[in-house]
Structure formats: C-alpha cells, structure tokens
Amino acid sequence: MIKPKKTTTKKSFSYHLSQINLNLAGIDIGCHSHFVAAPIASGEIEVKEYSSTTSGLQALSAWLKECKVTSVVMESTGVYWIPLYELLESEGFDVKLVNASHVKNVTGRKTDVVDCQWLQQLGACGLLNGAFRPEEDILPLRAYTRQRQSIIVGMNIHTARMHKSLAMMNIKLSSVLNDISGYTGMQIIRAIVAGERDPAKLAMFRDERCKKGIKDIEEALKGNFREEHLYLLKINLEAYDFC
Numbered sequence: 001m002i003k004p005k006k007t008t009t010k011k012s013f014s015y016h017l018s019q020i021n022l023n024l025a026g027i028d029i030g031c032h033s034h035f036v037a038a039p040i041a042s043g044e045i046e047v048k049e050y051s052s053t054t055s056g057l058q059a060l061s062a063w064l065k066e067c068k069v070t071s072v073v074m075e076s077t078g079v080y081w082i083p084l085y086e087l088l089e090s091e092g093f094d095v096k097l098v099n100a101s102h103v104k105n106v107t108g109r110k111t112d113v114v115d116c117q118w119l120q121q122l123g124a125c126g127l128l129n130g131a132f133r134p135e136e137d138i139l140p141l142r143a144y145t146r147q148r149q150s151i152i153v154g155m156n157i158h159t160a161r162m163h164k165s166l167a168m169m170n171i172k173l174s175s176v177l178n179d180i181s182g183y184t185g186m187q188i189i190r191a192i193v194a195g196e197r198d199p200a201k202l203a204m205f206r207d208e209r210c211k212k213g214i215k216d217i218e219e220a221l222k223g224n225f226r227e228e229h230l231y232l233l234k235i236n237l238e239a240y241d242f243c
Contacts (some may be wrong), residue, residue: 017084019124021235025069027060027084027120029076034084036060036117038067045117050087052080057087064093073123073130075100075115085133096123142222151243155181158240162189165233171223181240188221193234 025038033049033056040046043177046067050060064072071094074081081097088095098119122128159181166173166180166189177185187205196202203218211215 013037017062021071021124023069024120025064025067026116026121026123027072027074028115029074029081029084031078031080034060035114036063037114037116038064038069039120040067040117045120047114047116052084052087054083056145057084060084061088061091061093064088066092070094071123072096073098073119073128075119096128097133098123098128099131146158154243155240158243160237161236162233162240165229165236166223168228169223169225173218176217176220177210184210184217189237192225193230193237228242 007036022039025036027037028035031052033051035047035049037045037047048060048063050056050063063102072088074085075098085095085097119128163174163180171186171192173180173188179185180189184205184207188202191202191205199218202221203214205213206212206217
C-alpha cells in the first residue's frame with residue numbers, strides 16, 4: 001500500500017516597514033546636478049533635479065522648506081557633497097551623509113526607483129546611519145592637518161627621488177647614513193648640488209653623531225656625477241625644500 005505524500009502549505013507573509021520620519025528627503029549628489037526626492041503635501045514623493053551651482057543649491061534648500069522637510073540623507077563620493085551639506089546644515093536641516101556601500105547592501109531595491117527615492121525610503125524607515133562629521137570648530141583643524149599630511153608624503157616622495165638620483169650616480173650615501181634627509185645627508189646633497197665633487201670635502205660635512213667615520217663616508221661618495229642625474233637631484237631638492 002502506497003502511503004500518501006505529506007504536503008506542506010506555504011503561507012505568504014507581507015512585511016511592511018513603518019516610516020518613522022515623514023519629513024525626510026533623499027538626495028543623490030552629482031558633479032553637475034543633484035536629484036532630490038521629498039514628500040509633498042499630497043503625501044507622494046516628488047523628484048526634482050537641481051544644478052550644483054550655488055544658485056541651484058539655494059533653490060534646492062528653498063524647495064525643501066516648502067515641502068516641510070526637516071531631515072536630509074545624501075549619498076556621495078568625492079567632495080561634491082560638502083557645499084550642499086554645509087548649506088543645508090546652516091539652514092537648520094538635520095543632514096546625514098550615508099555610506100554608498102551601506103545603501104547598496106539593503107535588499108529590496110526596485111530597478112525603476114531612482115537613487116534619491118531609494119535613499120528617501122530607507123531614511124524614512126530609519127535604516128541609514130550618517131557618516132562621522134566633526135563639529136564646526138574642528139573642521140578647519142582637520143583641513144589643515146590633512147594638508148600637512150599630504151605635504152609630508154610629498155617630502156617623502158622627493159626624498160626617495162633624491163635617493164634614486166644618488167644611486168644612479170653610484171653614490172652610496174644611504175649605505176653610510178641611516179637617513180639621507182638628516183642633517184649630514186642634506187648638507188652633503190646641498191653641497192653636491194652647489195657644485196662640490198671632491199669626496200674628501202663632502203665627507204667633512206659628517207656630523208659627530210654619525211656611526212660611520214669620515215673615511216667610510218668619503219669612500220661612499222665616490223661616484224659618477226652625470227649631468228642629467230645632478231639635474232634631477234637639484235629639482236627634487238628644490239621640491240623637498242618647498243614642501
């Protein structure tokens with residue numbers, strides 16, 4: 001006797017995420033224009049495009065105020081978001097910059113929904129967290145320290161290029177000095193750029209704290225002072241000094 005197969009009935013459930021912020025707009029930031037999705041009086045979401053010029057940003061802010069928007073979420077890469085972020089923040093909006101990867105990791109996106117609408121939906125449901133944004137007093141300090149770090153990196157690049165020029169002239173300065181950008185190394189490099197070629201005279205720039213003796217440094221400074229390598233050494237020294 002054949003036993004009947006057991007059948008299971010699948011029940012379908014409909015999940016609905018309730019919106020916790022009805023006065024929120026989503027903005028997809030671009031280089032030339034920004035797309036904005038905001039709730040209007042009828043309860044629908046309207047999408048508008050605004051120029052990224054200052055006049056366009058001001059018009060965008062004015063429209064958000066007309067729509068009674070109080071919070072804004074925006075997605076961007078690069079620095080195009082900064083002018084709009086600062087403007088909206090100064091106008092009293094609660095602004096959040098969201099990570100693009102976090103938005104893409106949320107499933108359920110429809111292909112016919114533009115980015116700003118998707119941001120608005122996720123933000124209204126409380127599914128997005130804003131990226132870290134320092135306090136107003138800290139922003140100038142962060143800008144200066146980042147620029148300082150870039151300059152330090154530039155110094156290191158030019159130091160490496162000076163090292164390369166010396167190596168191509170078979171000047172083994174790095175073999176006798178731990179750091180060619182230290183006092184002794186820079187004194188020797190400046191003397192070479194100024195026209196000194198005598199290894200004995202160059203070795204006299206040795207600082208008394210150097211572990212290697214004058215004879216070792218003199219031997220390392222015997223090389224082939226080719227004109228093109230000297231020129232590259234000169235321009236990289238100038239760039240190093242500028243940094």
